[in-house]
Every structure is written in C-alpha cells, then in structure tokens.
Amino acid sequence: MATGRTHRPATRSRGIPEATVARLPLYLRALTALSERSVPTVSSEELAAAAGVNSAKLRKDFSYLGSYGTRGVGYDVEYLVYQISRELGLTQDWPVVIVGIGNLGAALANYGGFASRGFRVAALIDADPAMAGKPVAGIPVQHTDELERIIEDNGVSIGVIATPAGAAQQVCDRLVAAGVTSILNFAPTVLTVPDGVDVRKVDLSIELQILAFHEQRKAGEESAAAAADGAAAPAARRTPSTDQGPDGDVPAVMPA
Amino acid sequence: MATGRTHRPATRSRGIPEATVARLPLYLRALTALSERSVPTVSSEELAAAAGVNSAKLRKDFSYLGSYGTRGVGYDVEYLVYQISRELGLTQDWPVVIVGIGNLGAALANYGGFASRGFRVAALIDADPAMAGKPVAGIPVQHTDELERIIEDNGVSIGVIATPAGAAQQVCDRLVAAGVTSILNFAPTVLTVPDGVDVRKVDLSIELQILAFHEQRKAGEESAAAAADGAAAPAARRTPSTDQGPDGDVPAVMPA
DNA sequence: GTGTGTGAAGCGATTCACAGCA
DNA sequence: TGCTGTGAATCGCTTCACACAC
Helix, strand or coil, rough: CCCCCCCCCCCHHHCCCHHHHHHHHHHHHHHHHHHHHCCCCCCCHHHHHHHHHHHHHHHHHHHCCCCCCCCEEEEEEHHHHHHHHHHCCCCCEEEEEEEEECCHHHHHHHHHHCCCCCCCCCCEECCCCCCCCCCEEEEEEEEEHHHHHHHHCCCEEEEEECHHHHHHHHHHHHHHHHCCCCCCCCCCCCCCCCCCCCEEEEHHHHHHHHHHHHHHHHHHHHHHHHCCCCCCCCCCCEEEECCCCCCCCCCCCCCC | CCCCCCCCCCCHHHCCHHHHHHHHHHHHHHHHHHCCCCEEECEEEEEEHCCCCCCHHHHHHHHHHCCCCCCEEEEEEHHHHHHHHHHHHCCCCCEEEEEEHHHHHHHHHHHHHHHCCCCCEEEEEEEEEHHHCEEEEEEEEEEEHHHHHHHHHCCCCEECCCCHHHHHHHHHHHHHCCCCCCCEEECCCCCECCCCEEEEEHHHHHHHHHHHHHHHHHHHHHHHHHHHHHCCCCCCCCCCCCCCCCCCCCCCCCCC
C-alpha cells in the first residue's frame, strides 16, 4: 500500500508505474537543458546519461507514455518536453502554500525551481505574529489564522509543511480540512492523513543516516576490498553514477 | 547502472536490503520517542503504526538485524535503539561539511536533527568572500579556498552540497578529491562521481512534480469518484485555471 | 493466548535481448 | 545500419500465513 491508493483500481487506467513517475522529472530536467541548447533530437543513450539512469530503463519508461521516438534516430526534444510536462500535470498552474517560514521555509520560498515548473507560491504562512506582513522572497508572510481562507480563496491543493515537528500534524490536519490533497512534508514526523491525500516526505536527517550506514560499511571493507578488485588502483574511474537518490525507498504515502 | 555495477558485491557480506536500510532511521526515530517517554517494550504493531509502515514489513526488516524481539511480548525499546544505531553507524561521530551557505545551507546548519544523531557540522563553506567569518548557526563560514584543508584536518567523509546547480559538480569534484566518499546533494543536478562514492540527492522540485502527477490524476477521477464514495469531507476542490487537454490532442509542438 | 520470526507466494521494477522500423 | 519498443527473464521487495517461543 505504498502508493496513493484511492478506492479504485483507477491506477490501472493510465497505468504508469510509480517508479517511472518518479523519474519523469529527471528526464524533463535533462530535456529542458537540451532544449535550451537547441538540441533537436536525442538518443535514449545520451538522454539516459544526462539523467543518470541506464538507457534500457529510460526506453521502458517512455514506452509507458507512448511511442514518442523514431527508430534509428531518437527522440524529438521539444515534443518529449511537452509530453512529459503534460503527463506530470505541469501544463497547468499549481498554487502552493508553504507553512512554517523559518530558515527552511524561506529557502523554499526563494527556490527558483518551483516557479519554473508550473508551481506558484500562493502564500507563505507562519504562526509567529511577528512575521506577519514581513516579505520573504517578495511575498508577505501571513498568519496561521488565515490558513483556511487562503487555501480556499486560491484553490490550493498542494501544501508544503516546513514547521517544527511538533506543529506538523496540526498544520497538516488544517490543510487537509481546508481542501489540500497533496502534502510535501519537511518536518521529521510521520503524518497521518485521510485516504485520498498524498504525502511525500523529505527528511534531511534520514538521508544522512543512510549515507552513514554505507560509509560505515566502506570503512569496514577497506582491507578486504584492497586485494579483491584488481581494477581498483587509486585511480578514479568516473562513472555517471546512477541511482543517486531515494524515491521509492521511503514510503511516499501513508494511510490514516 | 551505467557500468553495470553500482555497489560492490560486498553488499552481500551483511546483506541488509537497501529498502530496509532506508527505513531504519524511521524506526529509530519512533523508538527514540518511545524511549523518551520511558516506554520499556513495544510490539511490532505499535511500532509500525508509529513509523508509518505495516507490521509485517517491520518484522521482516528487524529479522535482517537479528532476533531482537521476544515472542509474545515485543521488542525492548532501549535495546533496539542501540542495535539500530549501531547498524546505521550512529554510535560514532560523523563530521560533516556543508558547502553553499545560502538560505538552504543556513537552514541545514540550523537543523537540529543533525547533531542529535551523531552528525556534527564540522564546517560551513561558501564561495562568497563576503560571507567569510560570518557566523551561521554559531559556526563561522569559511571560504571555498579552505575546502581541501578543512576536509583533511577534520577527517570529513560526508559532504552536503547546497550550492546553486551550476557550482555543484565542481564542488563535488573537489570534495571527492579531498577524500569525501558520501555526498548529500541538494542542487538540482546529476552529479558524476567515481566508483565507491555514494551520492544521495534531495530535489524539492522533483517531489512537487510527483505530487502534481497524482494530484492531476485525482482531478481526472473526481467525476467517477463523486458518485462512488460519499465520505469525502469538503466538496470537490479544483484549481482554477487551465483545462488540460483531455489527453489525445496533440498541441503546438510536434516533430516535423 | 500473544506476538515474533520466517519460508513461501506474490508483485512490481529492472534488465536482457532482439524483433521491427526508419 | 542504428536505435526504438517490448516480450521475457530476472531480481528484489512486500505480503501472507503460520510454526514456534514465551
């Protein structure tokens, strides 16, 4: 039940695997870069390298969207940009609210990556009355009291929680009650939400702990690895190291 | 995996599945909370609920660590905290450097979750000379020129990149050259690293895009769901603006 | 009775390898 | 000839269901 299971097997209707969805933004970014350099077409091999995945996976991913390539040639960059954008729902405008304007909230408000992809910061909300009216990233911070009104007035369906852990669930409840159905949670807490609401979490400390695990293991292997693989040498073989990234390894959605 | 190999086969030695490793921090957090409330033991069912996973998965995960539970009773909280901490390598101190002290870097520096889990911010590094010496979260920012010296002097093996995308690869190269073997990347770029270096990425914009995909799908289902399930609290919510083409229509950009 | 630990079944994602088309 | 698109094989994770220990 890792995925946003609404009551229907409606997931089947369009049937794009979750793992593929998680990679589409990656392809989109690589394609956008190519587009800006006016590259007209790209092969699965090239694009895969740019996105940091292998080409078989990329071709399989694209096959779920349709047959958008040309055999013997590759993919049309502009066309693919459009198709992926449409598939991800980025051809429409998504108003987003950010709740909790501390360091992190401010960083998010200033993050250029939002605006450039169909996301618009509709409002910044904080519980501290002293923050009210203060502009962050050019947007005046509003008090938590306004939360429900803001959500409704702007038709916001995506909320970002950047509050301390203690406040997160309460904020979440209010967001959901006001109509938000997708939440990006930066607070280190497990949020409980009703069915039909998607939660994705980003947890800085968890990422570091996963790195620590691997780091620890490297240290332990050091001696064994030295003799094991002849190819080694202090040389640094440069590979477009694949698989940088979570997605999928942490449950994106949780039940009530 | 571009080269056909992401981890060395040594992963077999201890053989904890990657998916399990990714959940251990989650369990650890839940257990820590229980520990602070002086709860002595916990069942897989309870702990699973607190961590937001199902109990079968949790038991399977723990079985990879060993048989640390007691049948008919549950798990000893303190003991489990220790075992998981050890497994993750958190019983030792991990000095970390953060490169790029903008909004996000500052947020990370201030993030309490680091210090509390065996991570110590050894240094903050920024390319802007004007930042040098300015304290952030009580730690003076140092200039990029010092990067190599800092890494070596402090025996840093984990680096956090919070620079703009354009600078990330270069910073990464220098970190790796200086001895860093684990990188947490917040810049929206695919980093290329030599074999043996782990990279995890956190990409805010990608998370939002994944949410947008699901959100879009919900909107499409709305009509079907409306009659099906009467439970929904607030009425159907809609973003204003665009009506995305009911798939099938091929707009503006097309290949020649 | 209660709740863990785990083989076995189920399922989704990745990879392989090649047919098919430009 | 070159590269896409995809069935088939494979791999790894999740879930089931129950034996077993307390």
